Amino acid sequence: MTLFEHDLQSPQPVSPAHGGPHEPPRRPQPPQHLVRRTRRRLFWWSLPVVLVILAIAWKLVSLQLVTDGAKNDFEAGDYEGSADRSGSLLVGNVIEPWIPYYNRGTALATFQNYTPATDDLGEALTRAPASERCMVRVNLALAWEQQGDAYRGAGYEEGAIRLYETSLAVIRDGAADGCQTDETSRALEQRDTLQTADERVQAKIDQQPPQVLPQPGQDDAQGEGSSGENDPSAEEKLQERGDQAAEEKAQQDAEERGRGGAGRTTDKPW
Numbered sequence: 244m245t246l247f248e249h250d251l252q253s254p255q256p257v258s259p260a261h262g263g264p265h266e267p268p269r270r271p272q273p274p275q276h277l278v279r280r281t282r283r284r285l286f287w288w289s290l291p292v293v294l295v296i297l298a299i300a301w302k303l304v305s306l307q308l309v310t311d312g313a314k315n316d317f318e319a320g321d322y323e324g325s326a327d328r329s330g331s332l333l334v335g336n337v338i339e340p341w342i343p344y345y346n347r348g349t350a351l352a353t354f355q356n357y358t359p360a361t362d363d364l365g366e367a368l369t370r371a372p373a374s375e376r377c378m379v380r381v382n383l384a385l386a387w388e389q390q391g392d393a394y395r396g397a398g399y400e401e402g403a404i405r406l407y408e409t410s411l412a413v414i415r416d417g418a419a420d421g422c423q424t425d426e427t428s429r430a431l432e433q434r435d436t437l438q439t440a441d442e443r444v445q446a447k448i449d450q451q452p453p454q455v456l457p458q459p460g461q462d463d464a465q466g467e468g469s470s471g472e473n474d475p476s477a478e479e480k481l482q483e484r485g486d487q488a489a490e491e492k493a494q495q496d497a498e499e500r501g502r503g504g505a506g507r508t509t510d511k512p513w
Contacts, residue, residue, distance in 0.1 A: 306332060313346055322354035341370035341379070349382050357390035377422040378435045384413040384437070388444050395447075407448045414441045 309328050311497055316325035319386050329347035336343055348363030364383040371379050389404035417423065 274314065302335065304382070306336070310346070313350070317350055322350045323426065326350040341367045341375070344370065345379055345382070348386070352382065352386040352389065357386055357393065360386045363443055373420055376420040377412065377417055377425070377430060377437070380413055380417045380420070380422065382438050384410045384440055387413060391447065404448060407444050410444050411441065411448070414444070511513070
């Protein structure tokens with residue numbers, strides 16, 4: 244073996260006297276109190292987001308449960324209970340805010356509580372998307388028409404005409420919502436309903452109020468001017484004046500509601 248061969252021999256393994264192969268330096272760990280502080284901050288920062296998500300999830304679940312309950316009450320004939328359930332959804336409903344007004348107004352109209360019914364359905368019309376407004380118009384027009392029927396049945400003809408005209412305005416303003424041009428099957432059904440209602444309400448407006456004919460002998464009895472038996476007493480006169488005042492007040496209320504309803508359905512750009 245030459246000197247060079249001795250020098251080129253493979254070196255022997257290094258003795259692990261100094262801890263073996265060299266390891267890379269480790270990153271120093273942060274103090275534990277800083278770690279805990281960071282975790283607390285992350286927790287408090289994320290807590291509002293988690294609470295909002297949970298609130299939305301609960302709102303969606305409760306919305307469906309209450310809506311189903313209102314529907315079941317309506318189908319069972321408990322229209323007042325259905326209206327109460329729908330009314331509980333008015334607060335905080337940002338997803339479809341028109342539906343509670345529509346459901347409650349429909350239930351109230353079926354319950355023949357027309358004044359709040361038309362208010363709710365009118366509000367639903369302002370909030371509903373364009374694709375749903377024709378459906379809302381059907382029920383709103385029907386509620387005004389039924390209220391007109393109630394006034395006509397009570398003998399308040401002028402008020403009834405005002406309410407019929409409001410119903411007709413709701414129907415005919417539907418052209419701006421595409422109620423006369425949409426060709427979907429649902430829209431066609433609603434269009435037929437509105438067209439039928441238009442003709443029916445117009446016929447009621449054109450209808451002449453029934454004439455009250457005097458009873459046979461009534462004029463003769465009045466013309467005879469009997470001494471006092473047929474003359475109304477003071478109490479009867481007061482009652483007659485009270486009834487007349489009540490009728491005039493109801494007539495005025497009907498006209499004001501008719502004007503207000505027409506303004507709500509024609510002045511807004513829907």
